[in-house]
Amino acid sequence: MTGSAHDDAPLLSVVIPTHNVRPWLRQALDSVLRQDVDLEVIVVDDRSDDGTIEFAREAAGRDARVSVVSSPGEGGGSARNAGADLARGRYLVFADGDDLIPDGAYDALVTSLEVSGSDLAVGDYIKFRAVDTWRPTAAMPAYGRASRGVTLADEPTLLYSRPCWNRAFRREFWEASGIRFPDVPRSNDIVPMVSALVKAESIDVVDDVVYVYRERPGSGSMTARAGAATSLVSYLTQEAECARIVRDTRDADLAAVFADLVWDRDAFVAVNRYLLAWESDSEADALVAEKVRALLDLTPVPDEVGPLRRLALELAAVGSFAAGHAVARVAGGHPEG
Template sequence: MFSRRRRQSPDATSPLLSVVVPAYDVEDYLADCLRSILRQSHAALEVVVVDDGSTDATGQIADRFAAEDPRVRVVHQANSGLGAARNEGVRRSTGTYLAFADSDDLLVEGAYAAMVGALERTGSDLSIGAVERLRDGERFMTPLMRENHQRPRLGVGIEEAPLVLADVFAWNKVFRRSFWDAADLSFPEDVRYEDQPAMTRALIAADAIDVLSEPVYLWRVRSDGSSISQQRDDVRDLSDRLLTKRWSTETVRAGTGGPTQEVWFGRVLPIDMWEYFRAVPGCSDEYWELLRAGTTEFWNPATVPFEQTTLPLRQRLMGWLVCQGRRSDLAVMIDFIDRHPGGLPRRRAGDREVVEHPFAEEPGLPAELLTP
């Protein structure tokens, strides 16, 4: 269904879109990013580049674009982090609509025309397009992203489409600026993974969301592993991940009903935890204790036990061992998983198929950890 509250933009024929681009030491990527924005078919753009204290040529590249194209403005500031840079960009923006782009990524041709066009037709609070990963020139979409965007859904609320809570990225969305301000949205500062609490708040606060089926954004996977989002093996990273999950969970509990919360704990919240489980062999005691405390905080009999989440079995096994406090057994399981890259072995047990792993014969093993 369409929006419950129709909102009119000041100029429905040529709405102004502000695109905030935080940039820090991305001299190898920024020009391509800005070109992909400036050549959008939706030309009524205001591009606000926030140079967040770069130590390379990023600031000069941004200034060159501003000198050549009046749609580009540049803000130079001392290094303050991604959340602060985005918030400063929002403060400097004047558009009817608001979008974000990371400075090492690319916009798909026609992306903003599609997302702004949807909002103009429906009056919804925000629109969301699909994301493709870009690795060494190859484009691909994750299964969950494909599931969320398999068909267009216009004017839906989060209770009608709870799995959209997994789409926590800031940069594949266009927001109505009046909605952004009325919901008092901003990004947490001085913390990684600031997208999740901010986008969770936005998705739950929205009366209506337009979910589009077409890809709008190319998320670059840096082959050198230099992106913040590719670093998982230190205590600060884990601490920030758990903190932002905690903030987001508080928002979900306060703003949604039971069925949506079941999707949250069972499908959305645990998605990225396996990366931290895999970091356990060789990790510090501090890392292990933090990981176990965080995992048992979110997944327990009062919410959804980790073995009952909808993650693949290998990930559920790892999470269950973490919740059990079985650090050495987790290392054994990870080694076993790595020795079976094509999937865990299976065998017939009577009239059903079961999975073999080092703890398959353990008394009291939850049934969920035996079935594919």
């Protein structure tokens, strides 16, 4: 379906994949439906068994803007792809069923795109948990000012932030780019988001906070499982694909930002967390080492990386996890981690 084929097509399509988020879905949907934008909400449920899909259907019964479908596949990637395929709006955004959209957020993103004609607009965001709230973008220069009609080459530090939920896409661009989310245990948005940033001919940066991410504790939270080998292998595999996309741009500034992301930010934080949790040899260690090594081979070491951080990653890459554990205890984690 395309927006041009329907006179009643909304301006914005909001795709919300859900999996067992019943305790938070009311707040999430309320925050989306309060937005002062002509929108449709497509809830794509991925095998929930806690009443999530029943609640979503009740919401759809009360508000014609909401529709609910079951995901044709398994995993958040399939759910997001299915929602995007159903979208009729001129613009497309993604949100998660346990997060919040500040008032005015979607208007800020859509208005910017209506004025600029850009392919995508990226907004600021904050994260919160029971004990604190923080702004991950504080260490990303691209988020320090509003801009319209820029490219990734103009603002390479946009690469530091790769969630799918703090940005709006011109749906025509999304479909023409052929971008799809993979179904992987962790980090299913970093490859499609890097692809989008690289392919976009024009990008807007909106300085409004357009998303509030809820970091949940417990075994159901992706963040809490981040130390597990399966999760780390998934992340490292996706990150290596990002490394190849960046390498193919042949842009030295972009390569430098990505090297910092690997050696001093996301990859270091993920590997360091695994090293800190490591207690004894396991069958997973060899695969983790292989994936770390593959990523590092694609990403030259930046001159300014700290020696302990470099050592922690290089020990993991050669499978020296006992030594890596000792170094990780000294190296510490990035403040964002």
